[in-house]
Amino acid sequence: MMHRFILLCAALSMTACVHNMNIDRSELDDARAAIAAAKAAGAEKCAPKLQAEAVATLYWAAHEMTEVGYHPEENAELAARAEAKAKAAHQKARKGCSVKVVSAPVEVITLDGVYFGNNSDDLMPASVAILDNGVKSLKQRADIKVEVAAHTDSRGSSAYNQALSERRAASVKQYLVSHGIDAARLTSKGYGESTPIADNMTAAGQAKNRRVELRVLSK
Amino acid sequence: MKAILLILTLFTFALPATSGGFFVSIDERTNAMNEQLQGKNDYHAHLARALADIAAEEKAQRDSSVAKEFMSMAEAHAAQSGGAK
Numbered sequence: 001m002m003h004r005f006i007l008l009c010a011a012l013s014m015t016a017c018v019h020n021m022n023i024d025r026s027e028l029d030d031a032r033a034a035i036a037a038a039k040a041a042g043a044e045k046c047a048p049k050l051q052a053e054a055v056a057t058l059y060w061a062a063h064e065m066t067e068v069g070y071h072p073e074e075n076a077e078l079a080a081r082a083e084a085k086a087k088a089a090h091q092k093a094r095k096g097c098s099v100k101v102v103s104a105p106v107e108v109i110t111l112d113g114v115y116f117g118n119n120s121d122d123l124m125p126a127s128v129a130i131l132d133n134g135v136k137s138l139k140q141r142a143d144i145k146v147e148v149a150a151h152t153d154s155r156g157s158s159a160y161n162q163a164l165s166e167r168r169a170a171s172v173k174q175y176l177v178s179h180g181i182d183a184a185r186l187t188s189k190g191y192g193e194s195t196p197i198a199d200n201m202t203a204a205g206q207a208k209n210r211r212v213e214l215r216v217l218s219k
Numbered sequence: 220m221k222a223i224l225l226i227l228t229l230f231t232f233a234l235p236a237t238s239g240g241f242f243v244s245i246d247e248r249t250n251a252m253n254e255q256l257q258g259k260n261d262y263h264a265h266l267a268r269a270l271a272d273i274a275a276e277e278k279a280q281r282d283s284s285v286a287k288e289f290m291s292m293a294e295a296h297a298a299q300s301g302g303a304k
Contacts (some may be wrong), residue, residue: 023264045262046264048260048261048262048264049260049265051262051265051270052263052265052266052268052269053265054263054272055266056266056269056270056272057267057269059270059273059289059292060273060289063285063289122236154260199254199257199258200260201257201258202257213225
């Protein structure tokens with residue numbers, strides 16, 4: 001009994017002393033170098049989510065590599081994931097930190113109620129009436145050029161959200177063109193999760209951030 | 220008497236190291252951290268969330284000591300979050 005209790009206490013005191021994350025392992029050289037390069041390019045400020053995911057994945061890979069029951073393929077996959085995220089953060093930092101001259105929209109028409117299938121660019125039937133109103137407005141105001149802008153919430157990876165928003169913007173543009181709006185008056189652009197208008201930590205905020213707008217570029 | 224004293228000493232020694240796990244679950248710590256980080260989107264806030272996700276994953280794999288370690292790292296970064304929105 002006494003021995004069991006001593007063993008239990010010793011085990012309890014040791015559980016919080018697990019420090020087996022050696023990120024200096026040679027298997028992590030490439031990921032570590034990619035993270036350092038991204039940081040030097042300003043990724044912590046310009047691409048904080050991607051850079052943070054890269055660093056967290058690096059720690060995870062470092063931990064997994066010291067575990068009993070070593071799984072080389074899984075660990076290599078984690079290290080590669082950390083490196084890929086760091087490279088994406090680096091790329092985004094190089095683009096995102098430079099000063100961009102963007103023509104500000106004259107007016108923004110939010111198409112409230114335009115919904116898509118989950119992780120899809122297929123328009124839901126409920127969106128048709130809203131888009132038809134958009135078509136009507138554009139026909140009435142034949143002198144304006146607009147950018148169809150699609151935004152996502154921040155769930156999922158930045159790269160995935162960017163691609164999804166681009167497909168959704170293109171899908172809405174296609175709908176407008178197929179209903180008689182001159183394609184020369186329209187451009188489409190996906191903004192991914194880069195321009196939230198509400199708190200992404202709540203479901204209500206995420207719903208507001210998933211949106212499509214018509215940004216009037218000229219009158 | 221001596222034995223009881225020894226047991227108590229050992230147990231007291233062990234408690235501080237494990238109290239986070241005994242008294243507050245990873246889920247509760249994650250919820251508290253998320254509340255603290257609400258609206259924050261700077262690097263440390265994102266890193267804190269990413270580390271908490273890993274803690275949850277490790278917990279799901281029943282590796283509670285590692286889950287606690289990742290959670291502690293998450294909380295340390297949450298504390299460093301400057302609150303950029």
